[in-house]
Amino acid sequence: MKTLVIVAHPDLKQSRVNLHWKQALEQRTDFKVKNLAELYPDYQFDVAREQADLIECERLILQFPLFWYSSPAILKKWIDDVFTPGFAYARGGDKLMGKELMLSISVGAPEDGYRAFGFNNFTLDELLRPFQQTANYVKARLVAPFIFYQSVFASQEEIEQSVEAMLAHVTNECEPPSIVYEKLLLAAEEMQVALIS
Numbered sequence: 308m309k310t311l312v313i314v315a316h317p318d319l320k321q322s323r324v325n326l327h328w329k330q331a332l333e334q335r336t337d338f339k340v341k342n343l344a345e346l347y348p349d350y351q352f353d354v355a356r357e358q359a360d361l362i363e364c365e366r367l368i369l370q371f372p373l374f375w376y377s378s379p380a381i382l383k384k385w386i387d388d389v390f391t392p393g394f395a396y397a398r399g400g401d402k403l404m405g406k407e408l409m410l411s412i413s414v415g416a417p418e419d420g421y422r423a424f425g426f427n428n429f430t431l432d433e434l435l436r437p438f439q440q441t442a443n444y445v446k447a448r449l450v451a452p453f454i455f456y457q458s459v460f461a462s463q464e465e466i467e468q469s470v471e472a473m474l475a476h477v478t479n480e481c482e483p484p485s486i487v488y489e490k491l492l493l494a495a496e497e498m499q500v501a502l503i504s
């Protein structure tokens with residue numbers, strides 16, 4: 308499977324986790340790894356180049372540290388700029404259809420705070436709704452994310468273990484979408500038809 312990894316960390320020089328993950332992924336010949344902040348320090352993306360790489364891939368992995376319960380701004384802008392009408396949605400916008408989309412996220416806080424009435428009130432699954440619906444909207448197949456909690460407290464040994472776990476996850480065949488997910492896809496399709504017509 309041709310896999311494209313978009314690493315969206317604003318400053319990998321300050322990173323402990325995402326830098327290790329990126330370096331491990333770069334060892335693999337079947338992965339294309341792009342560090343957005345290095346390629347585009349001014350956040351002005353080469354949209355045609357990015358879209359060409361997306362067309363090439365079968366699985367897209369968005370790798371980032373959780374910042375304010377979402378992705379760093381560079382990834383938000385990359386999606387805003389690259390997922391254009393006619394490419395990702397609207398008339399002719401079927402270029403991401405059927406591709407797998409996976410999130411690979413380092414989360415600073417512990418997992419037990421991410422729940423109702425916990426320190427962070429919501430599960431990560433709930434907080435990631437915009438990514439889930441973006442995948443639905445462009446008809447990509449969202450697959451299970453890789454999440455590494457407690458990243459800010461992780462020892463060097465735990466970070467090394469996270470590299471192994473991350474590699475095992477991102478190289479795995481993923482389960483087919485659930486019935487619920489297929490229903491969501493259908494609803495998204497109907498909505499797009501309604502928008503186009």
Ligand SMILES: Cc1cc2nc3c(=O)[nH]c(=O)nc-3n(C[C@H](O)[C@H](O)[C@H](O)COP(=O)(O)O)c2cc1C
Pocket residue numbers: 316321322323324325326372373374375376377413414415416417458459
């Ligand atoms: C601006 C900023 C916002 C952050 N927001 C969150 C957050 O909302 N939830 C959380 O658990 N950790 C948060 N963190 C911690 C990061 O997720 C953590 O530093 C990162 O996963 C570590 O990865 P790295 O070593 O690759 O930088 C935040 C960190 C920064 C710098």
